[in-house]
Amino acid sequence: xxxxxxxxxxxxxxxxxxxxxxxxxxxxxxxxxxxxxxxxxxxxxxxxxxxxxxxxxxxxxxxxxxxxxxxxxxxxxxxxxxxxxxxxxxxxxxxxxxxxxxxxxxxxxxxxxxxxxxxxxxxxxxxxxxxxxxxxxxxxxxxxxxxxxxxxxxxxxxxxxxxxxxxxxxxxxxxxxxxxxxxxxxxx
Amino acid sequence: xxxxxxxxxxxxxxxxxxxxxxxxxxxxxxxxxxxxxxxxxxxxxxxxxxxxxxxxxxxxxxxxxxxxxxxxxxxxxxxxxxxxxxxxxxxxxxxxxxxxxxxxxxxxxxxxxxxxxxxxxxxxxxxxxxxxxxxxxxxxxxxxxxxxxxxxxxxxxxxxxxxxxxxxxxxxxxxxxxxxxxxxxxxx
DNA sequence: TTTACAAACGAACGTTCGTTTGTATATGCT
DNA sequence: AGCATATACAAACGAACGTTCGTTTGTAAA
Numbered sequence: 243x244x245x246x247x248x249x250x251x252x253x254x255x256x257x258x259x260x261x262x263x264x265x266x267x268x269x270x271x272x273x274x275x276x277x278x279x280x281x282x283x284x285x286x287x288x289x290x291x292x293x294x295x296x297x298x299x300x301x302x303x304x305x306x307x308x309x310x311x312x313x314x315x316x317x318x319x320x321x322x323x324x325x326x327x328x329x330x331x332x333x334x335x336x337x338x339x340x341x342x343x344x345x346x347x348x349x350x351x352x353x354x355x356x357x358x359x360x361x362x363x364x365x366x367x368x369x370x371x372x373x374x375x376x377x378x379x380x381x382x383x384x385x386x387x388x389x390x391x392x393x394x395x396x397x398x399x400x401x402x403x404x405x406x407x408x409x410x411x412x413x414x415x416x417x418x419x420x421x422x423x424x425x426x427x428x429x430x
Numbered sequence: 431x432x433x434x435x436x437x438x439x440x441x442x443x444x445x446x447x448x449x450x451x452x453x454x455x456x457x458x459x460x461x462x463x464x465x466x467x468x469x470x471x472x473x474x475x476x477x478x479x480x481x482x483x484x485x486x487x488x489x490x491x492x493x494x495x496x497x498x499x500x501x502x503x504x505x506x507x508x509x510x511x512x513x514x515x516x517x518x519x520x521x522x523x524x525x526x527x528x529x530x531x532x533x534x535x536x537x538x539x540x541x542x543x544x545x546x547x548x549x550x551x552x553x554x555x556x557x558x559x560x561x562x563x564x565x566x567x568x569x570x571x572x573x574x575x576x577x578x579x580x581x582x583x584x585x586x587x588x589x590x591x592x593x594x595x596x597x598x599x600x601x602x603x604x605x606x607x608x609x610x611x612x613x614x615x616x617x618x
Numbered sequence: 619t620t621t622a623c624a625a626a627c628g629a630a631c632g633t634t635c636g637t638t639t640g641t642a643t644a645t646g647c648t
Numbered sequence: 649a650g651c652a653t654a655t656a657c658a659a660a661c662g663a664a665c666g667t668t669c670g671t672t673t674g675t676a677a678a
Contacts, residue, residue: 270664271666272665282667286668291667
């Protein structure tokens, strides 16, 4: 008879789940413990504070998007191709890591100023990649939009960041089909 | 020496402000009282519970969007014209009532099941107006999109609902210009 | 078989939460 | 002028919060 034991990664994963579903302030350490079959106090064998957990989940989300953007950097030759790669990568991250993404998008604002600044900077850099791809696309003729790259990046990311609010991973729309619809809408 | 007196509307307005900024669970009744120069307990002269306040703010948001959709119903003759009216009305609501809108979009999920169901139904009806305008636009030729009305409504509303996350009312972009950019992006 | 350690418990800490109660005081109405 | 009502205070309630503490448990290495 072996007793179930947990690692810090288990706690962080559960935190991502509950923070995404109930919000950071709507989740208690006892809720979180219950999710793992533990008492709330037992979590402190794995983490130093509740905020520590929020930092871990949100920074993981930031890493995922950053990695996706770097992977798209050397894709294709035109701005449009790179933008499509960025969109495809973004959708992949959202679908594969829904909890971290939802926490990253909706709960990062509750971080203390130091960690929040880091996240804001990472988000700005990520958005800059979209601006750059769009700017290149407008310049090389692969994109024909009536708006500037800055506004274009905001509107494309508006669509992408809303996916977590309506997309059902068990629904009929697989990630590739989703990318195709979005790409058709923005580039068609 | 006259003592400052408040109405229920004052309390609801302050609740909208703080719920939008700090979230429902991140706002205490004492925070809310402090915002008005009152003790937390004094708020109970005006409301029956904290959730009562959330209901009031969120239902106000739902009403605003509903009224906007009804105003767009008999605008123009083509689907595209009606969609543009819906977009214009939506932007107007967001800009003029940022706090209620932010609370409506981000905090409605914390309502109890009864009130939440009502809000979900209102949101569905609102989205249906967008679907209908888009469907008409595809049929009458005023819109030329490669996607179906359902997905089109989701993507347009993704853009509109994200406005609260980045729009600065004191910035250089006035609401009319914002509508023009968005319309150019989705219909151009 | 002993030693060591990480994981979890269970009780308790001080604080904050939403809310209730009783009381005082202004204001509007007659 | 006097009274009812609305508004706000001040104190307090029990529950829940994040966290700490001393201790127990199970497992693995020596």
